[in-house]
Each structure stands twice: as C-alpha cells, then as structure tokens.
Amino acid sequence: MKKWFPVLACAxxxxxxxxxxxxxxxxGKAVTMILKNFTNPFxxxxxxxxxxxxxxxxxxxxxxxxxxADNNEEQTHMVEQAIVSGADLVIMCPSDTMGIIPAMxxxxxxxxxxxxxxxxxxGDRKLAKTFVAIxxxxxxxxxxxxxxxxxxxxxxxxxxxxxxxxxxxIDRVKGAHAAxxxxxxxxxxxxxxxxxxxxxxxxxxxxxxxxHPNVRGIYCCNDEMALGAVEAIAAANKTGxxxxxxxxxxxxxxxxxxxxxxALTCHTxxxxxxxxxxxxxxxxxxxxxxxxxxxxxxxxxGKEDL
Amino acid sequence: MGETAPDDGISLRVFLDRYSRILILAGIVVFMxxxxxxxxxxxxxxxxxxxxxxPFMILMSFGMTLAIITxxxxxxxxxxxxxxxxxxxxxxxxxxFLLGISLALAVxxxxxxxSGILITRVGxxxxxxxxxxxxxxxxxAFVYTGNVYIYDFPQxxxxxxTGRIFGILPNLALVTLAVFLVLHxxxxxxxxxxxxxxxxxxxxAAALSGVDARNTVTIVYIVNGLLAAMTGILYMARLxxxxxxxxxxxxxxSIAASLIGGTSFGGGKGSVAGTIVGALIIVxxxxxxxxWGVHTTWQQTAVGFVIIFSIFLEATTQKxxxxxxxxxxxxE
Numbered sequence: 181m182k183k184w185f186p187v188l189a190c191a192x193x194x195x196x197x198x199x200x201x202x203x204x205x206x207x208g209k210a211v212t213m214i215l216k217n218f219t220n221p222f223x224x225x226x227x228x229x230x231x232x233x234x235x236x237x238x239x240x241x242x243x244x245x246x247x248x249a250d251n252n253e254e255q256t257h258m259v260e261q262a263i264v265s266g267a268d269l270v271i272m273c274p275s276d277t278m279g280i281i282p283a284m285x286x287x288x289x290x291x292x293x294x295x296x297x298x299x300x301x302x303g304d305r306k307l308a309k310t311f312v313a314i315x316x317x318x319x320x321x322x323x324x325x326x327x328x329x330x331x332x333x334x335x336x337x338x339x340x341x342x343x344x345x346x347x348x349x350i351d352r353v354k355g356a357h358a359a360x361x362x363x364x365x366x367x368x369x370x371x372x373x374x375x376x377x378x379x380x381x382x383x384x385x386x387x388x389x390x391x392h393p394n395v396r397g398i399y400c401c402n403d404e405m406a407l408g409a410v411e412a413i414a415a416a417n418k419t420g421x422x423x424x425x426x427x428x429x430x431x432x433x434x435x436x437x438x439x440x441x442x443a444l445t446c447h448t449x450x451x452x453x454x455x456x457x458x459x460x461x462x463x464x465x466x467x468x469x470x471x472x473x474x475x476x477x478x479x480x481x482g483k484e485d486l
Numbered sequence: 487m488g489e490t491a492p493d494d495g496i497s498l499r500v501f502l503d504r505y506s507r508i509l510i511l512a513g514i515v516v517f518m519x520x521x522x523x524x525x526x527x528x529x530x531x532x533x534x535x536x537x538x539x540x541p542f543m544i545l546m547s548f549g550m551t552l553a554i555i556t557x558x559x560x561x562x563x564x565x566x567x568x569x570x571x572x573x574x575x576x577x578x579x580x581x582x583f584l585l586g587i588s589l590a591l592a593v594x595x596x597x598x599x600x601s602g603i604l605i606t607r608v609g610x611x612x613x614x615x616x617x618x619x620x621x622x623x624x625x626x627a628f629v630y631t632g633n634v635y636i637y638d639f640p641q642x643x644x645x646x647x648t649g650r651i652f653g654i655l656p657n658l659a660l661v662t663l664a665v666f667l668v669l670h671x672x673x674x675x676x677x678x679x680x681x682x683x684x685x686x687x688x689x690x691a692a693a694l695s696g697v698d699a700r701n702t703v704t705i706v707y708i709v710n711g712l713l714a715a716m717t718g719i720l721y722m723a724r725l726x727x728x729x730x731x732x733x734x735x736x737x738x739x740s741i742a743a744s745l746i747g748g749t750s751f752g753g754g755k756g757s758v759a760g761t762i763v764g765a766l767i768i769v770x771x772x773x774x775x776x777x778w779g780v781h782t783t784w785q786q787t788a789v790g791f792v793i794i795f796s797i798f799l800e801a802t803t804q805k806x807x808x809x810x811x812x813x814x815x816x817x818e
Contacts, residue, residue: 218628219731221635247624249731344783372782379725379732380782386534387776391525404731407637411726415538415648416530432637432727 206462207238212262213271213297213457217249220376220404221430222450223273226298229454230271237462242267250343250376252276259283263290269465271295271457277302277347284308293464297457300347310470312457314478316348319427319446320355320399322480325362327397327425330443330482334365335396338388340381340409341373342401349376349401352427356399369395374405381408389416397423403433403445410441429481437483444482452476499806506799507748507763510792514767518774525777533656535773536766538648538724541662543765545717546736547743548669549710551761554744555673555686556703557753558605558612563714563740564733565623566597571718572627575636575728578643590715597623598711602704616707620737627730636728647723658720665713669758682706687754742789743768746796767792 213230215223227243234241242262246254252275262270263286270287272294274280284307287294294301296308328337339356342349353371360366369392374381381400385408389395400406406426413422419441426433429447436442453476460474479485518526525531546563553560574590577583597619604615650656673679681702684692693699717736722728747764749756771792772785 217731219729247621247628248734370779372776372779374782377731377735378727378729379721380735382725383539383772384776384782386539387531387773390528390531390534390773391522391777391779407727408725411724415534415724432635435638 206465208240209268209465210240210242210266211269211271211458211461211465212258212267213241213243213273213454214255214258214262215243215245215273215297216255216275216299218245219249220402220428221432222402222428222448225430225450226273226454226457229451229456230458231454232451233455233458233462237458239458239462241458246275250275252279255280256283259287263287263292267292269293269295269461271297271461272301272308273297274299274301275343275346277345281307295457295460295464298348298453302347309464310460310472310474312453312460312474312476314448314453314476316351317355317358319448319478320352320401321359322355322478323425323427323444323446324356324359324399326444326480326482327399327423328359328363328366330423331366331396333363335367336369336392336394337366338369338385338392338395338398339371340384340398340400340405341371342376342405344373344375346376349373352401366397374400374408376402376404378404378408381405382412383408385409385412386415389413389418395422397425397443399425401427403428403430406442406445407432407436410436414441429479434481434486437481438486440483444480447479447481449476449478499803499810502799502803502806503748507746507760507767507796510795511763511767511770514770514774518770518777522774522777526774531773531777535769537656537659539773540766540769541658542717542721542724542736543739543743543769544662544762545665545713545720546740547747547761547765548665548758549713550737550740551744551747551749551756551758552669552673552682552706553612553616553710554741554749554751555682555754555756556612556706557686557689557751558616558703558706559741559751560601560616560707560710561613561737562597562601562616562619562623563710564735564737565620565627566594566711566714567718567721567736568728568730568733569597569623569627569630570594570715571722572631572636572728572730574715574719575639575722578639578722579636581640583643583646587719590719591712594711594713594715594718595708596711597714598708599704601711602707605707606700606703620733624730624733631728631730637726639722639726644723644726647720658724661716661720665716666758666762673758678702678705683754739765739768742793745793748796748800750800764796 244258281303284301294308296311298313301307341353370388372384374384398409400409403426406424409424413419423443425443426445429445433445456474549563570590570593573593574586577586601616601619604610605612647658681697684697685699685702689699743765744761746767747760768789771788775785
C-alpha cells in the first residue's frame, strides 16, 4: 500500500512541509485527533499517518475513537475531555455530521481551533479551519464507471450504502448514481444500507441475491461491506460471476482483489488523510491562513494495478 | 410454560401463550410466500435464512433466554463472542484448529464464570455485572488484535461452519439442533432445569427451600459464555473474519428474540423452543424486507413493533388468567 503515499494534495502543502518540519511554535503542542472507531482498518491507517506527521513536527498527538463504533455521545465526551485537558487543537472526524455540532461550538467557545478530517462537520457556520478529505463523489463515480465497464456496460446492479446519514456514504452514492446514468443498459435493482459493516453486508447481500439472482455488479461504499458481499456471493456459489467494488483500499480488500474475489476498490489514502490533517494542524498552530479544502487524491485499483 | 395451571377457563390463555408467536411467524412466512413466491418461497432462500442466518441468533438467544429466566440478563454475550473468537482466531489461521477452538471456549467459560461470581457472590445486579464484563471483554479484544482484522481462514476450518454432513445436512443447523435438544431436555426434564425456573420465580424462596441458588445462577452464566464462544467460532467460519464490530448487534438481537419468544423479564418463565420462534421471526422479517426492497432502517422499527406486541400479549394473557381465576372464585 505504501507506494501511493505520500501523494501530496497541493503545492502549498509541499512548501509547508519542506520549509519548517521542526518549528518551535509547533513543537510540543498538544493535538487531539478524534476518529470514528478503531474497528475499521481504515481509521487505524489514518492514525498511523497522523502519528507519522506528528513525529516529524514534534507535535504531542493523542488519537482517540469511541469504544462503541461511530458513537456520537462518546465523541462528544472526548471533545469535552480535550478542552479540560488543555488541548491546543482538535482534529475532528465526526461520526454524526450534525450531532457533533454542539461539541464543536464548545471548542469555538474555548477558542481551540479545529481541523475537520474525512467527514464534513454539518451546519451552516464554519466551525473548522479547514476540511481535509477526498472527494467522495469522485470516488463513487470513478469506481462505478470502471465496475460497469467490467460488466460490459449492462446488467443488474446493487448499491450497498454505509451508515444511514453518513456524509461519506451519501456523496459516494451520488457519484455512483451519476456514473450509472451514463449506462442505459444497467438497471439499479436495489439500494440498501449495510452500515459500513461486514457481517451486516453479508446478510443483506445474501437476501438481495434471492430477490435478484441475475445481479452482475455490486458497489459498496466501503471495503468492509464489499468483503461481506464477497462472502455472501461465495455462499451462493457465484464467485467470479458478480463484480464487487469497494472503497478505502484496506489490506483485506487488496488481498481479495488479488484472489479475484473482488473487482476493485477505491484507494482513499487513509494514511495521507491522517498525515495531511496533522500538517494542516501545524499550519493552523503557526497562525497561517488555510484553504477551505485540503484535497487528498484518490485512485481506483483493480487486479491489474496490483 | 414453566408452571402448571388448572384446566378450566384458561384455554384461550394457553392458546395465546403457546401458539401466538408461531402464528406471527406463520403469518410472515405465508405473506411472503404469497406475495413474492419467485424470490422468497425458494429452496435456496429458505435454506439460506434457516441454515445460514438464523442459527447464530438462535444460539446466542438460547443463552440470553436462560439468563432472563433467572430474572437476570447477559449484556456481555456479544463482547464475549468477539473476545473468544479473536483470541482463537490466531491459532485457527495457523491451522491449529483444536487449540484455537479450545482457547475460545475456555475464554467463554471464564467470562461467564466472572459474571456469575459478580452476580451471586459479590451481589452485583446482573445488568451491571455483565455490562462491566461487556466493556472489559471488548476492550481486551481491541488490545489483543491491535485493531488489525484477522481475515481469511483455511478452507478446512470454514467447512465447520459452512459445510454439510453427507453433503446434505448443514453443520450449522445440526449444531444448533443439538444445542437445542440438550438445553430443552435440561430445562424440562432435569432437576437443574427446575431449579433455574425456581430461582427465577423467587431467588430467596428457592434458596430457603434448599436450592443452591447461587451455583444455579453461576452455571447459567457459564453456559452463556460457552454459547457465546461457540457462536463466535461458527460466525468466524461464516464471515471468514474475526470482526470486533459485531458485538452490540448480537446482544440486542438476542434480547429481542428472547422477548418475542415469550420469555418474561419478570423471571421464571420462558422456553428455548419459544426463543427459536422469536429468532426466526426477526430473521424472516429482515429477509422479507430485503426482498421487498424496503430500506434496512425500517427493519429496526418492524422488530420493535413485534417486541411491543409480544409484551402486550404477555400482559393480556396475565389479565386473562386473573380474570379466569376470579370467575372460579365467585362460582360463576
């Protein structure tokens, strides 16, 4: 996986990086990074990227995630704890786009700057200095385009969404729909949430395959669900007949692609997302102006790319 | 179910108590079979639901039912499932199946023992004791895995959960059936089973009348731990991964299946046979709604309605009993 990072998002970052890796204004500053969970390998890699950057900048980084995966309540407590323990900056990857707003307002009140990572903080007001993320729409669009081309441009299609209401899932699904519009021969027969969860995706796929036995392609909004779909397809003795696309590019998914069980994934570069969020944090701590978006690039990976 | 009642004036109550859930299940199945015979009423769908999806929930719900019959609850089952399976997974992946499975079962038993001791010797309320164990077990699972998934097991191991004996009978269904027969016999025909119901009806009265109430409850929680570990091993074989993210869903589903199956939170009432029906109702609702293309978020609402309906049924049968008893007293 290491060959794609660090793919730096923009020239400004390159400059920032090379200019001042050891900066006394940043050295020793306490930064708290709050992620969605530690059960999905994606966020483990985000953490690794963040920790690597923190080491370079001499930042004292604490990475936290709810024990109950994707729990807004726990994330809110973590923010409150960061305020009490005197964090200089918070990097926030919210599980609940709207639910996290009150906690973000508390940070604003305490005058602690926020870097928004991966999933957008909701609301009309700008509560974060910048947003470090990939373009999820592009991710869904590129993946589905390639997936449908593998299907020969026709056939029945299923989409598995992530947690209901999750912005990453909403944007990837929008991208997927935009791609499907280009192919009149493809029929979207079902679209269901499976909560970004492997076990749930397996049950949902198994049930959907009963209703739609002729499905030729399944697009899943993350790799965990794609791997669940792969097992359901294997249980139905249909391995190789259905093209499964995921998103994230985690190790299990890459292995499944190599084994021919999965068609493709979209490498959303979690390492670089984590890394860039800390770079942005360092810039913010130095008082530099930040662009509204730090865009981390994506790459669709099929068997021939491995 | 656990108690005997006089014959007259209670036939409706017995009928509701014994058959209402089966009627709900039959209603769901008939509705689906009539409306979607193409997708639902097929051998491959019915066997996928009954033999691949339902057994896990049924096994977990058996344990939950026993705990609720003792007037307790086992919040820790999902986490114990995760901890035992991740600890066993490393060995299984290396081909040491026996070692991995034994370790997983031992971990399950140990967790159950801890819950049992906390409840009966330390005097902690079951919800709180198992809630504590739930956190510890899940925490240890995360620490052990270092947040790295354990994925892709040898095919021979996966055969345990996905294979068929003689090429026909799915192993998973056979294991579930065997566990059911053992537990059903235990609860209905053995002294231990009677003790479980007695303890659930009135812990102190049971203890005073010479039942070793504390050991009875401890053993129930050990059985739960064992069932959770067993489910974990089988689930690992099905999912081809040890997944720490599944714990909460399993615990909540098994509580729902026990309630729908007629187990009463008042203690002393319920049966493992009812629990099978409860679990099947939930699994068929999900399957049916998937086939109908209803958004999965609605499944939660639908299962909730069935739970409420079951509790309503429970209350109604109790009122009917009281009414019948009153009638007899006044000689009407």
